[in-house]
Amino acid sequence: MGMGDTTLRAAIEDALRQARALLEKADLAGARRLYEGVLAMAPDNVEALHLLGLVYLRLGDAARAEPLIARSMKLGLRQSWNFANHAAALVGVGRHREALMAIDEALRIDPTDAAVHAGRGDALLALERFDEALAAYDRSLAHAPGHAATWSRRGAALRALSRPADALISLERALQIDPNDPTTLTERGHALRELRRLDEALQSYRLAMVVSGKTPALLFACGVVLSELGQAAQALAVLDEGLMLSPDDAQLLYASCVALDLLHDHDELLRRCDRLLAANRDHEAAWVGRGNALLGLDRHHEAAQSYGEALQRAPNHVDALRNRAAALRTLGHLQDALEDYDRALAIMGSDAALSYNRAVALQQLGRFDEALASHAATAQAYTETAQGLYTQAVALQQLGEHEAALARYSLACERNPHHGAARRSEAYCRLLLGDFDSGWKQHEHRWQATDVTLRRRHADRPLWLGIEPVAGKTVLLHAEQGYGDTLQFCRYAQLIQAKGATVIVEAPAVLANLLGSLRGVNRIVTETDPTPAFDLQCPLLSLPLAFCTTLDTIPADTPYLQADLARREGWASRMDAVARPGRLKVGLAWSGNPRHNNDENRSLPFTALAPLLALDATFVSLQPQVRQRDADALAASGVVGFGEALADFADTAALIEALDVVISVDTSVAHLAGAVGRPVWILLPRAPDWRWLLEREDSPWYPTARLWRQTRPGDWSPVIERVKQALVEQAATRGYPA
Template structure:
């Protein structure tokens, strides 16, 4: 028995010894694993370190060191929720580590649990008052609680301890931004970058400060640097888009928003911001589609209704646009731009009284408001109430004396009242208020040219390229511009169209002057004009826009040629004809006319409306029915329109006019038809320029304030010797113009009968 007892005690001792050895070995393995994990962690091999930490916790689930270090690693790899759990468990067993309490507080702050974050941070500071990360964590929690001044003080305490602590500098900048001190914040971010030049958050927040300061180019650069550190972050791409919009780089902004949407397609704010870019780019079909995408998710998004309305307006769907503007205003009654644009839609529908009533009601509700007063003035102009319009513009300027747009619109109203000197003064005022912008110089150019001050007018007209709409049609801007100074002998010069057909027909005459200086001329024109302009005398190479261009040294837009040749009233190259209809086409169109028109009667071509998208279309175009007083006269009337507006289709059917419509395939056909006529009568459209260039008698019906080329107070044109001008005596009085034309036409018919 004794031996058995001794044997039993010996076995127990052996087992105890083995267990002890195993415990020592396990502890040694744990310590080795922890040390290896720490080494990997410090070297940035985070995946391998994480695997080892988790291995330790498999062997010893309550190992505080492994829990705390793994929590720190999870925070570094972007998993703050898991980090918080691990740090909280580790701190149950290890209560002496200031860094662990500080790390727990920081993670809680990242999870927006700011009040809870203060508890471990206070413990960290109790354990070590000079622990800089704890002060940073304290600042982070205070920042989240919007206690910005206290947060700033906490960061500054951290910087007293650790002057090169990048996170403290960066977050101090965030606190200063929140306190409305972006310039001071920028200094703080720059200090952070001295220590951590590749900090994603620092570059991002520096961009925010620069944005606050209005330094959009610099802000964009900071956001782009952030994207270098961490590419394809949707929020930063969106910020880049916003800065690009502020810089007027709308297409680049759209590309940035589109890239952000590829990453986060459900981000409604970015989707709407892309709508803003599309609106500025006038890409109306895409704008409509995206606004409807926003509205499908957020039906009460007032700004999206506004964007949709702008798209419909751009697509000439004015009735729908007016309704959409109304939806925007129901959702946001203070969206005054929507009310203003709704008025534009109503004006396009010729519902002027409704537009005026809207503005008057709004002004009664909100009081004097510059934008509404300006829009009201626009409407009054359409009603022909120019004195009232001017009063409304002046009221707008009184509300916002430094509002450049108000002064510009006041200047335009003064033009309508033929008070050009005062209008020029308004445009000078705009130039003082906005010296970096060029629109007022262009407006002044129209005034100066209209009153015959060509020397100033041509020079000012070169500012047109600063206008965003004009800039979109600016071709070859990177090639050397010729404005009359450099010798041309032996050089090739590209002369190119830039605006409407009428401008090209009027100014292609300058090609001969360029050629006379010894240049080889390439003339780039819209495709519908190419065949006709082949009749222009000279050895030019003619190219349609879009076709390959030959090599050239210099280029000049056609509308810059009068400046290049210092054109004044005495030196306008006015010899006509300078364009010619094709003989075979003249014969063909003569046969068509003889088949449909009585012989022996005066043949009169009529034009009553131009491009509906022209900025001054409502003033220069008329309804076909307005010409009805001419029909009773003994002449044959021929429509010179290829297409007729819907509003005129019924009047055309009842008029008895000969209308060839789609048979007029291009300007060469129209020129041949005009060559078979005795007279052209038209409002200010390309037909007038075509008839004048062909040397055909043309009577031009003009509003009281015409386009600059028709000047003022004369019934002839220095540009077209065969033109006779019939001007409104007062704004909108087309009946008086038609009556005078009818009397003159009756005399012409009588003369034709005698001959």
């Protein structure tokens, strides 16, 4: 051997020694440079080949690790740890069966090698042979109980076996050894999510991000949990961060669609679902999301088509069936909708929401006894979810079992404290039963629902709920829900002014002129106007709580609103021009906002009013919007309509003041007639809104109101017949024919 060879060998030995030291210190970059230098001098150096492969393996680059380790073994390295490393590299590149062969070789050499048993577990885990993987990890831990990664992967195997509680124990052991391992923290988050410990799951994912940074996978996990927690706005923000890092990630994109669906952002939901479908036309969940967007945009025919596309690809997709049924119901295809509900129930076996919606379809078909039976099936359906319990409670109210409904609402809130609809509905049910003390307090929980929170205004300003003195202060009262609610609760303004406050009311523009007549208001502003300075704010529907309202203390001095004199005189002249002399003048409103969550129960088709229209009277449409299903029948009916001449609520109020009586379903027209002090007959469904209470024909909110109630869900015919007879009697009292 020459001097040059001796020097080269010495250089190689020195480099290998330094590289081993760096590897022991986990200085992977430094070790890699030295091993690459050795291989530049001696391409067949087996130690450098193998350990450079190990470096790449620890850097997460199994594709570069595997050929290096394989070559080292061909050149003579045949120890058990060599096989173990090769097996790990083979697992990393997805060659799991070859990995098992390498592990078998290693175990023949040393059956007690903990790392080899752990590697066997990894290969079996990847092959979804979860029971065998668990056994392999247990054998590894029997020899090396302090190996955190093995405890972690054991947890993953247990979770794959649907044993999340056992998985969590294993993962906690791993974190006792290595508290900052992002993989274990992530896996712990998954186990906690499966156990429905969602807040803890979110915290675990966030801890993983502290260690590893914001990766698309972790942002996805956080976004999904935030959606499940009902925090859809935060979920969307997190998922959008992920999409900034990985714009074409279908998993992130679809999760963002789920959040957008919860936020009712239908336009953006439609755009993102179309992005998913542009990449994969067979993404059935994207077709369902697209259908949901179109349903929210009132494009019901297109929505039904999208759900149909989903069902072509996944015939048993229950959400596609139930949502297509909702679209078909709106389109009037009731029998087709019923068939979809029946198909979905055949798949599910028992489902509260499906049974409830099936009952509504039966109501609309006039099959009232079957509808009652379906409501009963809803109430009896087995369910453990908050949503299922909530739906059962709604059905129980249809059956008149309000105390049982309260129990279900309460249990739904226990199961999911973020279920805003259940919290609101429990409050409404208490109010319906006349329990105002508990009801008003519980009503404040409405802000926990995503859809309500998004509409909340002025939440950053001091809230007045009746505690602080308001003398000398400016209080802003602001609308938060529908027009009817604003008309009902604006009456409290004068009570606040009586306490010495300056009162500003913020309301939708179509109400502004009418609200100008409200006593106790210093200024009316619309929601698009610049907000004036104020000290305290209160949403209108929190005012009953602020004033500790009871049935006996409802401020019911009507009229508290009226149109101005010029409008009243103008609309009186118009009515004189179209009314038949010596006949009752009757206003009609038969449907409310189609987006209302109880619209199908509270609204009725125009044709249901036919018995009334046979009477000798002048009938006037007070409908702000006429649905397509009603247009032809209305046009042929002879009912007087003023269309766009009714520019706002002040015009409608003036017209109402020129009528003898208003007959209305539970919608803003009913509240308007009551607020201006005119006789109003309100048609109520079997399960009425809370404000109409139970089993009474009058309303403590509106002294001029008379209530007409269904006895069976959806059955309007007896109600209309009773109203018809009352109109005949009213005409006779006035000496009019009928």
